[in-house]
Amino acid sequence: MQDLGVEAIWLTPIQPSSTYHKYDVMDYYGIDPEYGTMDDFRRLLDGIHRRGMKLYMDLVVNHTSILHPWFEQARSGANNPYRNFYWWMTPAMIDALGVNKREETADAHVIFPWHKNPGDPEKYYAMFWEGMPDLNYESEALREEIYKIVRHWLTGVGVDGFRLDAARHIYPPWLREKNIGFWEEFGQVVKAAKPDAYTVGEVWAKASEVAPYFKGLKANFHFDLSFAIQRIIQTGKDAGLVEKLLADYDDFGRHNIDFIDATMLTNHDQNRIGSVAGGNVEKMKLAAAMLLTLPGQPYLYYGEEIGMLGVKPDHHIREPFLWTDRPDDPGRTRWMDPLYSRPTSVRDAATQLTDEDSLLNHYRKLIALRKAQPALSQIQRPNLVSALAKFNKVVAYIRTHPTEPVLVVHNIGGRTKKIILGETEQAFKKVLFQTTDSTRIKGNQLMLPAYGSIVLGK
Template identity: 30%
Template structure:
């Protein structure tokens, strides 16, 4: 069942090929610019496929390239079946699909169907009158009784948006409010309406007919809302509340996912489906990924990327020793051999892993490779976010004007109302803001890190003078080449893809150690997730084992140096 990028005919791979696959997320705006306009594009991706093939990547997950006004960097879609001219056209996407398939690789597209853009034809019709046939395709409600329409506090519910401010916007033309859990330009679709679901499923089928290999489903756990849309407990300052219990994991979520499976995926077994589910519990994740229930292959959960949040993500707190290891172990144990984990530390919404969970100065290489070892050798499908494979760090944002992200900027402008100090909020944005993941990929030490011949849409990290892909290709000890070893290990040994996971206590909370077992093959992984030496003692059954991978050039008995990772193997006789 092994999938490699060198010699695989993707039409003959087993249905669960994704268990031994490694996925690479491309955020196209920041990956590679082919035409010098400062914004990455599909042609730029095509030009860089050798980098991914040599890395050993099996699947590209492509963040949205659909037509969009770009209020939220393309996650506000105005036409699901057109490519935004900013990124190219349908001929370019067809060429990308063909080139990937020729290399034995696959393409997974982002699916954003909790909401559309307010410029989508569906919403334009819905907004045109209260009697339009598509009126019920979105969530429309009258103002709160006894209030003046459009006045503060007249919103139908008091929910706080993910992007700050109310979740309702008043439409003067029809005298009602529409719901948007994110930006006002991202109205939520009403999945209670079967016509909405059928339109979405038809669109998905057309993309699969075009040759793509699956979908990553944006905030898919928000598509079923409690129809009453009740108020939440109000914040003492803003008066708005957290409506999450009323719009996430709603009463019909599993029904919708099972219907989607029947309507879209049946008869197309060799696909990858992954659902982004903020706030998902282990119980819900297990239900969603249990193959007997026929919903999704895997989900993205968010517990571990919330461990350093204080009152908000812009109020970062230090991680307690062992907190990351304990959280990931919890998910390994909960999904066990029934469900399936998505393994990630970084994506387009998260700061850079080596800056957040590692040490991006003194132990930059060691911590980047230690984190990768810890992640890739767990049970689940690992995801590499662009630039992670060369150890890219958080960006450089001296001033407010250097930021681009809507979420961060909205929070900053609301911060004074919340009584927060502007400089503290800026520090939080520098550490945990989404722009950290969106600085251009650092290809070389030249102008704009080789990303563009023009002026990049967001600032390039100054450390590209030494931290870049070109500098790592021929360096056997580089982060890039270490990633190649990790990915090859998954492809070559079924124990990595299929083995059980058992946490091993070796006496140090800062060390994550675990065993993987499959048939007669055993692996022991031990990773020091700290800046300090840790004295350890492996179980006696590992006394006669073989070290097959380490991120240090030599080893010391009973000691793991800062951010040192060991992978041992032996037969299970």
């Protein structure tokens, strides 16, 4: 990962759990035996830090497992002190409040979120799955327990920050206006424990809804951008990407001028970008070039850099990584037999490393370029200006900088594109990066191959 240029690793949940995905946490202080022990984790953390990298862990505070001791206590009776750690109502109360059903969202498909507890007159609220009951943050005792967990991992163990799962659902729909206040409080707790700790929220929603979460969280994932790049890869249509991004940045900045835009192509809940691109490596390269030359702090979902494939259901977008083409590869996990990412359909990492034109080396070059060019490496207060807007099938922009601005041009169509550079664009003459050597610049004309990208400096 360090050779790729990665500076931080986000681990999806590692705590004890009853499922393979481990978002149903049973013990916030433990390590699932499937992954090893706390000593193993500390060795991993030490190795990451020695390499100058950071580690962010997934912290699931929207819900627990139904097998968590808190819920096992809570379900034992209405008078148990842990009862208020979760949401409980009688059917009559649920009907009176009008919350028997919820609107399906992109990240949660359960419509009837209230579930029976055998022998109990009340039902409990669990919006993702009956095995993951939602926590009730009206309980001060619960808040303090969660904050103890935060302090433990930041200062007791030494992780560098958290990815916060289901951040928009911390409060149920009838109290959703309290979400932002909670995350502001949470952010203060994190800052007091470890001032430089990083937080990134999963707010799976339109950018306008994401924006207020920057009040408490340093970063939030930009789902609108993720889907916009996917649409471009699928359709070859721009739909005003740069203009939409500029509007989003204005919205984010009104809540926190130093917001960090967490950008991505896809994640562990979405069809893989390789499959979105129909297995077309040139389209995958285009997607990578867009992600890694736009503003923000980019995230790579493991396997994107080698073109792994996968479509839902979820376990098929989480298949084992292909390190080599050896059937007995000791580095390959064996938790499932892959359906999409097999040696016959995806080139393994070891093979790609030796191929200068591979997708993996394309990622390595782009990441190195991003680090080397100050205009590209700027994360906060995004430096973005639209360029060449009149050309169809072209996405172009300038990443501004006082002395070293760059011009980025992408051909999002399936044919070579002749682009006439304007007076502003003609000032950029130095080729810093190009997808293929067949790109040509002569005078004010740029010939850019299908799905090709070029980065020019002055």
